[in-house]
Amino acid sequence: MKRTLRMEQITKRFPGVTACNHIDISFQTGEIHALLGENGAGKTTLMNILYGLHHADEGRILMDDEVLTIDSPQQAIECGIGMVHQHFMLVPKFSVLENIVLGTPLDREPFLNLELARKKIALIAQETGLHISLDEKVANLCVGDQQRVEIVKALYKGAQILIMDEPTSVLTPQETDELFRVLKRWTREGNTVVFITHKMREVIEICDRISVLRDGKMMGTLLTSEVNPDYVAEMMVGRCISLSMDRSEQAPGQCVLSLQHVSVENQQGCRALDDVSFDVKEGEIVGIAGVDGNGQFELIEAILGSCPIVQGEVFLGYEKISGLKTQLILKAGVSCIPFSRQKEGLAMEFSIQDNFILKEQWHMPYAKKGLLQKKAIKEKVAQVIHKYNIKAIGPETKVVNMSGGNQQKVVVAREMDRNHRLLLACHPTHGLDIGAIEFIHKSILEERSNQKAVLLISTELDELFSLCDRILVFYQGKVMGEVDKEHWEVRDIGLMMLGNRKEELERRGHDTNR
C-alpha cells in the first residue's frame, strides 16, 4: 500500500527572512522526489523542519491522515525519517561503527556492546551494496565513503524516508552514477528518497517527481516525465537567465604564475601536494577540477605562503615567491577570493569599510604614516559599494547583517580593486543565488579581458566549463591531467577526478579504437 507523508502550510521565519512561506508538499512511498531551487530558496530549512532540527512557526506534518509531532531529530528518527546533510554529520575521531551506532539504543544499554550492531550493519551493507570497513576512523575516509557511512547510518536507524541534501556536490560523475543506482534499488523496496538539489540535470536523470521552491514559496510539483527543462528553470529562478557567457577569444600573454615541482605537507605530515607543476598566463583562466580535499586548499596555502613548501618553487612573473611571507606575496600582486568568506574572507562583525581596507591598511590612500585616513576610506568604499552594486546603507554597514551574495561581493570588490596580477578564486560562487553568481562570473571574465591571470578552483564542472581556458584535474595532490577548451568531456574529467591519469585514459582510448 502506498503511504503519503504530507507537510501542510509550513511557515518558518528567521531574523529578517521568511525561509518557508506556507509550503505544501507530499512524498509518496517508493518515489524519488526532487526538491529543486536556488540557494537560499528554503529547501534545506524545509527538510530541517521535517527532521526536527528547526521548528515550524506554522503548519503541520501528516503521515497519511495521522498528525506527527516532530520536535527533535529523535522523534523524526522514530517516524522513520533519516537525513544526510550537505556537510556530513560525522565525528571524525570516531570509528565508522561508533558513528553509526551513536544515539541509537544498544542491546544491554548503557553498556557499549557493539557485536549485535556490527551484524545488523553487515546485513544492511549486503542488501544495499554499501560496503564500508567498520573499524576505520572516519577522518581517514574519502568523501565518497563518508557519504556511504551517512546513508548506512540513516538506514541503521530504520529510515524509510531518506532526505539527501545536495548529495552529488562532493562526488565525481562516476560516483554520482553509483549513488543513483543504490538509491533506485532502495526505493524499489518501498522506501522514499527526498533529493535536495539546485542542479537540474540530475533531477531529470533520477527523480520521479519534482517540487520547485523559490524565495521560500512552493512553485509547484511536476512529474519528471512530463517536464520541460526550460520551464522548470524559469520556475526556479523566476526570470530570464542566460548562463552562457560572452567570452572573447584572446591569446594568453606572458606567464604570471608558475609552479615548478611543488610538494607540500599538511599538518598531519601527509603529502597534500605532490610534485605539482603548471603555469597561468596573462588573460587566461585556468580551472582546477577535483573533489574537495584533494590538495586544492593546500595549493592556495602554498601560493600564499601560509604553509611551508617542502620541495619545488613558485614564481610570480620572474620573481620567486616561495619562501616569502604572506604579506610580501600579497604585495607582489596576488589577490585571493578565499574558500570560505566567513572563515577566511571577512570579519563578520566588522563594517564594510573595515573589511575592505584589510591587506592595504598600511598604504595610501587608506593610511598615512600608520594612521588610518577615515575620510578617504569612507569615500573610496562608498564608490565601491556603488560600482559593485552592493546592497547596503553605507560603508559602515556591518557585514554580518548582509546577505551572503552581498558579503561575497565585498570580498570580490576588495580583491579586484587591489593592484594585482594574479587572482586566485576559490569556490567563488559557492552557496550564492543566481543573480550573485552571474555577477561574479562576469567579474571574473572581466579580469580575463583586463589581462590578469586567474586560477579558478571549483567543484562545479559547469562553472569551470563556462569560464576556463584550460582545466587541470587534481587527485590526491597530484595533477592527473590537463584539458584544453576544445577537448573537454565530462566523462574523462570525472575519471581523472577518480585518480586515472590522462595518459592512461588516452592509451585505453587508443586500445578500444583499435
Add this chain to the structure above:
Amino acid sequence: MTQTGKCVEPAEPAQVNYEQLDLLIRKFENIFYILVPVMAVLISLVVVGIFIVIQNASPLVAYASLFKSSFGSLYDVSNSLNRAVPLILTGLGIAVAARAGIMNLGGEGQIILGGIFATVVAVNLYWLPSALLIPLSIFAGALGGALWAFVPGFFYAKHGTNIIITTILLNDIAIGILGMLVKGPMKEAGGYAPQSAVVALSAKLPFLIDSTRLHVGILIAVVLVLLTQVLVFRSSAGHEIRTIGENPNFARHSGVNVKTMQIWLMLGAGALAGVAGSVEILGSQHRLRSGFLANYGYEALAVALLGQKSPIGVLLAGVLFGALKAGRGGMVRAAELPVSFSMVLSGVIIFFVVISPIMMKFPRAIAVRSMNRSRTKSPQGS
C-alpha cells in the same frame, strides 16, 4: 547548457530587508554599548544593597558615605584618582590584548614584577637625579611586567598553550616570589616587618597639587590612555589588532603576522601592568610589601570589561573602581558594617561586570524581534 525562454514572472524584490535590520541592530548596539556597563554597576549596587539590609544597616546611608568618602573633598578625590591609576594602566593592557582575543588574566603577577623591578632600581640607584631615576625606575618596572607576560604570550602564540591557565599560575608564582623577596633578599636592613627599604627621595613621584597626595601617575595614565585610543582605533596596527580579535584566520590570510602581533600585545600588556606597579611604588607606597596591590589584577580585568575594551572606557571605569576602593573604608565605618564587607562590594561588582558582556547579545535579539513584529503587522504576499 543554456537556459533561455519566456519569462514566467518578473523578478521579485528580496524579501529580506537586510538594510533595515542592520540599522536597527546598530542603533540598539550603540545604546547597549553605554547601557550595559551602567546596568552592570547598578545591578551590583542593588545586590550589595540587599546584603547591607541583611546586616541591619541602611543602604542609603552606606552609599551616601561611600560617595562622600571618595569624592567629598579634594583630598578624597585625589585619593580616588591615586587608586585608579594602577587599575587604569593594567586595565588598558588587558583591554588591548582582549581586542585581539587574548585573555590576559595575569595582571596581578605583572604588576608585582613591575613593582619589584622598580623598587630594586629606585632603592639602589639613589645617587641618580630625579630626572633620570624616575624614568629609569618606571622603565625597569615596565621591563619586569613585560618579562612576566612574555612567557605566556610566547607559548600561546607559538604553541597554542592555554594562556588563561599560564597567566593565572604565574600570578601565584609572582606572589610567592614577592613574599620570599620582602622577607629575605630585599628586606629592609635592620627592619622587622616583611617589607623593602624606602625608595630614594629622588625616585618619589612629585605631587600635582599641594596639600593632597595626588601624584603625576594620573597624568601618565591619561597620556597612555590617549595614545592607546589612537593606536586601537586610528592606526593601521590597531586595525590589524582588531581583525585578529574578530577573525584570526582572516587576519592570517590577509598577510597579518598574527603570532608576532600576539607576542607584542602581551609584551605591551605586561609593560603597562609593570608601569602600574612601579608608579604605585614611586608615587604612593614608596616601599614594597607583601600583599602589594593584591587583587588589582582581577579588578583591572573588570575595569577592562566594564570599559567595553576601549581605552577611554577603561579610563572612566578605572576612576569608578578607584573611587570604590578609596571610599569603601569610609562606607563600612559610617554604616557600621563588618570590615570584611568591603571585599564583598568589589567581589559582587566584579562578578556582575565580568558576566555583563552577555548582555551585548541582546541588541540583535531585540532588533530581530521588533522587525518580526512589524512584519506580522503588515503581512506579506500579494
Add this chain to the structure above:
Amino acid sequence: MENILAVLTQEFFYAMIRMASPIILAAMGEVMLERAGIFNLGLEGMMLFGAFFAVLGSFLFHSAWAGVALAMMVGVLLGLLFGWAVISIRANQAVTGTAINILALGMTSMLARMIWGVMDVPLSVSSIDVFAIPLLHKMPLLGYVLFQHSPLVYLAYLSVPLAAFVLYRTSWGLKIRAIGEHPKAAETMGIHVLRWKYAMAIIAGSCATLAGSILSLSFMNLFVDNISAGRGFMAVVSVILGQWNPWGIAMGGLIFGFGNALQMRLQSFGIPIPTDLLLIFPIFLALIVVLISKGSSAARPSALAKPYYKE
C-alpha cells in the same frame, strides 16, 4: 643527600595519596564536562565554595556528613549556575569561570566572618574520621599508605575507574564524547545536547564541591580563607596533562600530590628554602607541565570551549 632521601618515608607517600585526592576528584568532574565541550575555569572557586559549605553544614547540623551533603547540594546549584551562563546564555567560558573564582573568594571570606565573627583561631567543627579498610590496612608498607584514609579519599580514587568506564565503555560516554567533538552531529543523531551538557555541568560542580569538602573536613576541621590554594587550577592542568583520559589525569593528580606533599615535608624538615618558594613549588610544577604539554593536541575535544547554537 641523606636529607632528601629521608623525606621519602611512609608518611610522605601517605600524604601524597591524600593530597592528590581532591585534585583527582575535581579533575574527574572536569574531564566529564570538558569531554562534553565545556571548559570550566571556575573549578577553583567551586572547590572553595565546597570547602566553606561543608564546614557550615557540619557546624549547623553537628555532623560532618551533613556538611558533605550540603556541599554537594551547593555543587549542584553551582553547576546549574555555571551551566546556565555558558550553555544557555553562551557567555565566554573562561570569563564566567573567573567570575566564579572571584565571587567565591569574596563570598566565602565574608560569610565566614559574618557567621563566625573575626577570630584569631578559626572555629573548628566535627570532621570526617579516617576509615581503615578491614584487613587491607594491616598490609606491610602499603597498608598504611593506601588503606587508612577518610572515605572521601577512597571515593576520589574510585571516581577514576568510574569515569574511565563511563567514558569508554558505555553509550553515555559515546554520546558525551560525540557532543564534545561535534555537537551538531550529536544533535542530528537524536541526542539532547543541551541536557547532556547541563548534566555534565552538575556532575563537575558536585565533584568540585566534594573535593572542597575533603580539604576542609578531611584534611582539617575548619575553614580558612583561600583554603583551595590553587588546587582547582591544578585539577584543570591535570586534565590537560592527562590528555583528557581519566587514567592519565589520575597520574597528573598524583604528580601534584607529590609536589604538595614534598613541599609540606620539606617545610617540616626545616630545609633552608624560604617557605614562600616551597608553597609555590606545586604551582610552578603545574606551569612547567602546561608549557611542555601541547595545547592543541589530537586528544583535545574539538568543540571544547565553543558555544553551541542549536539552530
